[in-house]
Amino acid sequence: MAASTRTFEDVKKSVLSCHSDSSAEEKATFYNSWARNYEQDVAVLEFRAPSQAGDMVSSHFPGDREAAVVLDVACGTGLVAKQMKKHGFARFFGTDGSTGMLELAKETGLYQDLSQCMLGKESLPVKWGQFDVVVICGALSVGQVPVRVVRELCRATKPGGYICMTVRSNQSNLEYKAALDSELRQMEEEGLWERVKVTEVENWERGVSAQEEGYISGCVYLYRSLPPV
Numbered sequence: 001m002a003a004s005t006r007t008f009e010d011v012k013k014s015v016l017s018c019h020s021d022s023s024a025e026e027k028a029t030f031y032n033s034w035a036r037n038y039e040q041d042v043a044v045l046e047f048r049a050p051s052q053a054g055d056m057v058s059s060h061f062p063g064d065r066e067a068a069v070v071l072d073v074a075c076g077t078g079l080v081a082k083q084m085k086k087h088g089f090a091r092f093f094g095t096d097g098s099t100g101m102l103e104l105a106k107e108t109g110l111y112q113d114l115s116q117c118m119l120g121k122e123s124l125p126v127k128w129g130q131f132d133v134v135v136i137c138g139a140l141s142v143g144q145v146p147v148r149v150v151r152e153l154c155r156a157t158k159p160g161g162y163i164c165m166t167v168r169s170n171q172s173n174l175e176y177k178a179a180l181d182s183e184l185r186q187m188e189e190e191g192l193w194e195r196v197k198v199t200e201v202e203n204w205e206r207g208v209s210a211q212e213e214g215y216i217s218g219c220v221y222l223y224r225s226l227p228p229v
């Protein structure tokens with residue numbers, strides 16, 4: 001990647017131009033226009049969620065990494081696959097709502113298949129029960145992927161497979177996170193999956209809003225899908 005010429009103020013302006021109450025189409029348009037600057041901008045924000053997710057899966061996945069089939073949901077430009085490749089994973093499928101982000105993901109050459117899908121409006125474009133690992137990173141937040149989609153992540157996973165999710169815990173996402181936590185617990189009670197590990201991370205990324213000076217916190221979840229009873 002070329003050295004960043006973008007300042008924190010430039011990045012802040014870009015990110016704040018996308019409002020949480022914008023429509024799915026507006027969000028996709030925003031990401032289409034951000035795609036070429038995305039990786040250098042999130043480096044400026046010190047966005048570490050893709051490496052946190054990669055480390056979390058790597059620390060707990062017991063199987064053959066080269067053979068494991070990984071679904072990267074809301075894959076963006078492919079940062080999660082790049083991280084997981086460092087840990088020995090090799091077979092990636094990706095999906096995202098933004099064609100601009102998907103073009104960049106394709107350029108990585110890491111994905112066997114990439115598909116466009118606006119989650120919440122359309123269901124995950126995969127066969128259920130096919131994946132050893134499903135990851136969603138940076139997309140579970142207010143105005144992006146609705147909480148109910150986590151059920152589809154679980155359905156896409158093989159019994160015994162792993163689901164890794166990241167979420168911001170900053171003020172503007174707290175209501176969303178509370179709804180997510182409640183859905184995750186409910187799914188545990190229904191016997192759909194079990195919680196493997198949850199890690200709260202203090203210095204998740206640099207905050208961009210006036211109320212979020214310094215770093216905002218975040219959380220990485222790992223669940224294991226259970227066979228139907």
Ligand SMILES: C[S@@+](CC[C@H](N)C(=O)[O-])C[C@H]1O[C@@H](n2cnc3c(N)ncnc32)[C@H](O)[C@@H]1O
Pocket residue numbers: 024027028031049050073074075076077078079080095096097098101117118119120136137138139143144145146
């Ligand atoms: C912050 S980026 C994260 C990308 C990548 N996972 C990463 O960690 O770098 C959020 C991604 O989620 C996608 N996204 C947001 N809402 C979506 C939705 N409802 N359906 C599908 N993709 C969505 C965006 O297009 C964008 O690529």
